[in-house]
Amino acid sequence: MQTEQDFAMSASVAESQSTVWPIHIEVRVAQNATSRFDTIRHAVHAYLTSSLSHIYLPSTIQGWEDVPLLASSIEKIVAAESPCPTASLPIEQTALQIHVYQPTDSDAFEELTSGSGRGEDEQIMAASVCELPSMSWEGLWESLIYSDDIKSKLLDYIYATVVFSDADVDFNVVSWNRVVLLHGPPGTGKTSLCRALAQKLSIRLSHRYSHARLLEINSHSLFSRWFSESGKLVQKLFSSITEMVEDEETFVIVLIDEVESLTAARAGAMAGTEPSDALRVVNALLTQLDKLKHRKNCLVMSTSNLATAIDSAFVDRADIVQYVDLPPREAIYEILRGCLIELVKKGIISDVEVPSLPQAQIFERTAQFSNLSLDPTVPGQSPPSASQTERLQSRERSKSIALRLLKLAQKCRDQEMSGRSLRRLPVLAHARYIGTLPSALPRVSVRPNGPTKSSGYEPRSAGAAVETWLDAMERVVESQATERARLHQ
Numbered sequence: 001m002q003t004e005q006d007f008a009m010s011a012s013v014a015e016s017q018s019t020v021w022p023i024h025i026e027v028r029v030a031q032n033a034t035s036r037f038d039t040i041r042h043a044v045h046a047y048l049t050s051s052l053s054h055i056y057l058p059s060t061i062q063g064w065e066d067v068p069l070l071a072s073s074i075e076k077i078v079a080a081e082s083p084c085p086t087a088s089l090p091i092e093q094t095a096l097q098i099h100v101y102q103p104t105d106s107d108a109f110e111e112l113t114s115g116s117g118r119g120e121d122e123q124i125m126a127a128s129v130c131e132l133p134s135m136s137w138e139g140l141w142e143s144l145i146y147s148d149d150i151k152s153k154l155l156d157y158i159y160a161t162v163v164f165s166d167a168d169v170d171f172n173v174v175s176w177n178r179v180v181l182l183h184g185p186p187g188t189g190k191t192s193l194c195r196a197l198a199q200k201l202s203i204r205l206s207h208r209y210s211h212a213r214l215l216e217i218n219s220h221s222l223f224s225r226w227f228s229e230s231g232k233l234v235q236k237l238f239s240s241i242t243e244m245v246e247d248e249e250t251f252v253i254v255l256i257d258e259v260e261s262l263t264a265a266r267a268g269a270m271a272g273t274e275p276s277d278a279l280r281v282v283n284a285l286l287t288q289l290d291k292l293k294h295r296k297n298c299l300v301m302s303t304s305n306l307a308t309a310i311d312s313a314f315v316d317r318a319d320i321v322q323y324v325d326l327p328p329r330e331a332i333y334e335i336l337r338g339c340l341i342e343l344v345k346k347g348i349i350s351d352v353e354v355p356s357l358p359q360a361q362i363f364e365r366t367a368q369f370s371n372l373s374l375d376p377t378v379p380g381q382s383p384p385s386a387s388q389t390e391r392l393q394s395r396e397r398s399k400s401i402a403l404r405l406l407k408l409a410q411k412c413r414d415q416e417m418s419g420r421s422l423r424r425l426p427v428l429a430h431a432r433y434i435g436t437l438p439s440a441l442p443r444v445s446v447r448p449n450g451p452t453k454s455s456g457y458e459p460r461s462a463g464a465a466v467e468t469w470l471d472a473m474e475r476v477v478e479s480q481a482t483e484r485a486r487l488h489q
C-alpha cells in the first residue's frame, strides 16, 4: 500500500519531470572571432539541442569543436549553475539562456584620477576602471569555494533587483539601496568574490547592457593630505561615477575595498575624537550612495575585515550584509585539489587522477569497511587478469590520494587557514621540499633552432610524483603550525 510519503515523492518526481528549468549557458568567444554574436548564439542553441540528450550542471560542454562555425569562433562553452535540484537534466526539460561574451584582454585597466582641489597639477589616483567581461577575471567565480551558498545568494539578489526594476516597483513603497557588504577575516576571498560577481553580471546581463565596468575605489587615497579636502575628493569621484552611470547602456559595479577606512570615523567624530575631515568623508559617501540607489544600472559592493568599525548608517544601507568565513574542510579540499590539478596541467606534478570531493567522501566513508585487496584471488577462482589488477591498483592509489588530501585539509582547517594562505602552500612546498630535488633543477629546453631564451624553470617532462607533493605539503603545513605557535607565544 502506498503511504502519504510515497504519494508526495511520486508527485514531486512527476513535477520535476514536467518542469522546464532555465539553464544559463555561457559561451566565450575568441578574440579573433568575426561572426556576429546572434549567429553564434543560434549555432550554439542548434548544436546543444540536436547533439546532447542531457546537460550536466555545472559542466564544461565538449564536442562542439567539430562544428566549423563554432570551432572558428568559440573558446569555451559552460553550463553554469541552475536552481534545478538535480545534477543533470534532459535537454527537453531545459530553457536554454545562452550568453555570448568576448572578454577584453587583461591589460584593459584605466585609472580614474581626481584633482585634490589644490592646483591643476595634483591628481590623485582615486580608482581603477576595468572593462568587463575581462580576461583577468576568467575562472575566478569557479575558483571560489564557500560552504554556504554565498555565490548564488548574491546572484539571486541581483536578479531580484532586476525583476523589481523592470516591473517599475514604486521605490517609495518597496526600496533597496544596491549596496552589498561582505565582511570577515582577511584572505577569505571577499575582494575576489566582488570581482567575480562583477564579471558574472557583465556576462549574464549582456542582453540588457552592452557594456559593463568595474570601478575599484582606492579607499586610502581618498584621504587628502590637505585637511578638509577629502569630502570633496569623494564628491568628485562620485560625480565621475554618476557620469558613467548616465549611460544607461552601461552597467557599473563600484567596489569599495576596506570600506571601514572610509566609514569608520563618524562615531569617533561625533564623540569629538576624530578630525572633522573624516566626518565629511562619511557624510559625502552616504549622500552619494543615496543618489546612486535610484540608478538601475549600478551596484555598489564593499568589503571589510572589521565590520564592527563601520559606521552603522553605512551598514544600514547595505541590502545584503554577508559574513565570509574561513573555508571549511570540504572547501579546503576543493582549493587544494584545484592547486594540484593546475600543477599536473603545467607538468610540475606527473599526470594523476585527483578524486573529486564527493568521490573522496565515498572513499572516506567506506575506508573503515572496505577490505579491498590488491590480490583478490579467491580459492578455486582463476587469478585476476592484468587489466583487473591495474584497475584495482589505480583505485587504491586514488583512494590513498583522496584520504591524504582530506586529512591535509582537516589540518589546514585546524590551523584556521584562509584561502590566501592555502593558495600559497604549493609554492612553499615546492621551494622547500621539491624544488631542491636534483630532477627539479632548471633546464634549458632545446628546440630545432637552438636553445630557447628561457631562463626559468621549464616544466619537467615527468613532474614530481603526487605522493612527493603530498609529503611536501604535509611538511609545510606542519612547519606553518610551528611558526604560528611561535608567533603567538
Ligand SMILES: Nc1ncnc2c1ncn2[C@@H]1O[C@H](COP(=O)(O)OP(=O)(O)OP(=O)(O)O)[C@@H](O)[C@H]1O
Residues within 6 Å of the ligand: 143, 144, 145, 146, 185, 186, 187, 188, 189, 190, 191, 192, 193, 303, 304, 305, 327, 331, 335, 418, 419, 420, 421, 423
Ligand atoms: N573561499 C575561497 N575559495 C577559493 N579561494 C579563496 C577563498 N578565499 C580566499 N581565496 C583566495 O585567496 C586569495 C585572497 O583573496 P582576497 O584578496 O579576495 O581576500 P579578501 O578577503 O579580500 O582579503 P583581505 O580582507 O585581506 O583584503 C585569492 O587568491 C583567492 O582566490
